[in-house]
Amino acid sequence: MLEQQGLHRTLRVVESIHGTRITIGGRELINFSSNDYLGLASHPAIAEAMGEGARRWGTGSTASRLICGNTAEHVALEEELAAAKGTESALVFSTGVAAATGTIPVLAGKEDVILMDKLAHACLIDGARASRAILRVFPHNDLEKMESHLRWAREKHPASRVMIITESVFSMDGDLAPLFEIVALKERYGAILLLDEAHAVGVRGAGAQGLAGELGLGDQVEIQMGTLGKALGVSGGYIAGSRVLIDYLINCARSFVFSTAPSPAVAAACRASLRIVQSPEGDALRADLQENLCLFASEMKLSDSPSAILPLILGSEERAMQETTWLQQAGFFIPAIRYPTVPRNTARLRITLSSAHKPEQIRGLVSALKGSV
Numbered sequence: 001m002l003e004q005q006g007l008h009r010t011l012r013v014v015e016s017i018h019g020t021r022i023t024i025g026g027r028e029l030i031n032f033s034s035n036d037y038l039g040l041a042s043h044p045a046i047a048e049a050m051g052e053g054a055r056r057w058g059t060g061s062t063a064s065r066l067i068c069g070n071t072a073e074h075v076a077l078e079e080e081l082a083a084a085k086g087t088e089s090a091l092v093f094s095t096g097v098a099a100a101t102g103t104i105p106v107l108a109g110k111e112d113v114i115l116m117d118k119l120a121h122a123c124l125i126d127g128a129r130a131s132r133a134i135l136r137v138f139p140h141n142d143l144e145k146m147e148s149h150l151r152w153a154r155e156k157h158p159a160s161r162v163m164i165i166t167e168s169v170f171s172m173d174g175d176l177a178p179l180f181e182i183v184a185l186k187e188r189y190g191a192i193l194l195l196d197e198a199h200a201v202g203v204r205g206a207g208a209q210g211l212a213g214e215l216g217l218g219d220q221v222e223i224q225m226g227t228l229g230k231a232l233g234v235s236g237g238y239i240a241g242s243r244v245l246i247d248y249l250i251n252c253a254r255s256f257v258f259s260t261a262p263s264p265a266v267a268a269a270c271r272a273s274l275r276i277v278q279s280p281e282g283d284a285l286r287a288d289l290q291e292n293l294c295l296f297a298s299e300m301k302l303s304d305s306p307s308a309i310l311p312l313i314l315g316s317e318e319r320a321m322q323e324t325t326w327l328q329q330a331g332f333f334i335p336a337i338r339y340p341t342v343p344r345n346t347a348r349l350r351i352t353l354s355s356a357h358k359p360e361q362i363r364g365l366v367s368a369l370k371g372s373v
């Protein structure tokens with residue numbers, strides 16, 4: 001069934017991956033598909049911190065945070081994250097998925113209303129479903145529809161909490177949420193906002209600010225979510241916000257309470273990554289990424305992209321698969337993104353750039369892309 005529709009997926013074995021080079025099936029390719037936007041997943045100082053963390057604390061945390069898994073390394077990471085985000089507090093989860101699915105049901109229940117962007121990530125949808133709140137989806141970045149849902153929620157459910165959930169940089173499209181407008185609407189209607197900065201943290205704004213921090217809106221976003229496995233190059237997810245919010249999550253977020261704490265070595269690596277992202281080295285990496293984005297845009301005759309995610313929408317699944325195969329023959333690794341990750345008939349190549357790409361790698365990709373169409 002899935003095979004007939006061109007939707008069957010299989011795992012490929014990565015034989016080596018380092019910086020922008022990936023070896024699959026005995027062949028080294030240039031990788032344009034990772035979320036390692038600043039090349040930090042292979043940064044020696046972060047690897048060193050992880051090794052040192054494992055030597056100091058052991059490889060595993062041995063229990064949940066509420067039992068004996070809450071090491072000083074976790075606490076320090078959360079303090080540093082909160083400082084980076086400019087919030088009172090922060091809480092780290094094993095993954096971004098766990099952060100979303102754990103947090104949303106704590107903040108919304110059966111009587112409440114969740115308004116969500118149509119293109120929000122699967123884990124945000126799962127969290128909203130698990131909450132059993134009334135869910136209204138608005139078309140992607142459609143402020144008018146969002147406002148009409150807000151008006152409806154205030155009229156029909158005056159006593160309910162209303163939560164807007166969206167992403168700052170959209171994972172499969174690379175565009176931005178209109179955050180000033182969303183914040184203004186949320187304030188006007190007394191709603192709260194959960195903003196998923198998975199693809200913005202480390203890339204947008206200074207240090208680990210994300211888009212909310214970049215725009216000076218951090219204080220107005222009640223729940224700032226993000227990941228530690230994308231631009232930060234390690235693994236994990238987080239929620240940053242008020243002390244009351246974090247205390248509530250420590251007590252009630254099931255994916256936090258009932259899960260073994262992330263390895264202290266991972267926490268140590270995240271701290272090292274956060275230090276780099278907030279240093280002049282981090283600024284230089286963001287400048288390199290920006291330069292690469294400008295080069296790609298000018299070679300492709302596109303307008304500048306607001307993020308490092310550059311979708312090439314091809315439509316049919318078959319077309320996307322053919323393009324992927326052709327690019328692989330030409331030496332570039334960009335898997336096709338298909339339904340259900342993206343809506344039907346919007347299959348695409350999701351090209352991502354990193355600060356670590358060399359100009360000649362980008363020019364090579366552009367000529368391969370031009371050669372195929």
Ligand SMILES: *Cc1c(COP(=O)(O)O)cnc(C)c1O
Nearest residue numbers: 095096097121171198227229236
């Ligand atoms: C990747 C991603 C997540 C999940 O984070 P993981 O750490 O990979 O579990 C959440 N939201 C968005 C928008 C993502 O792209």
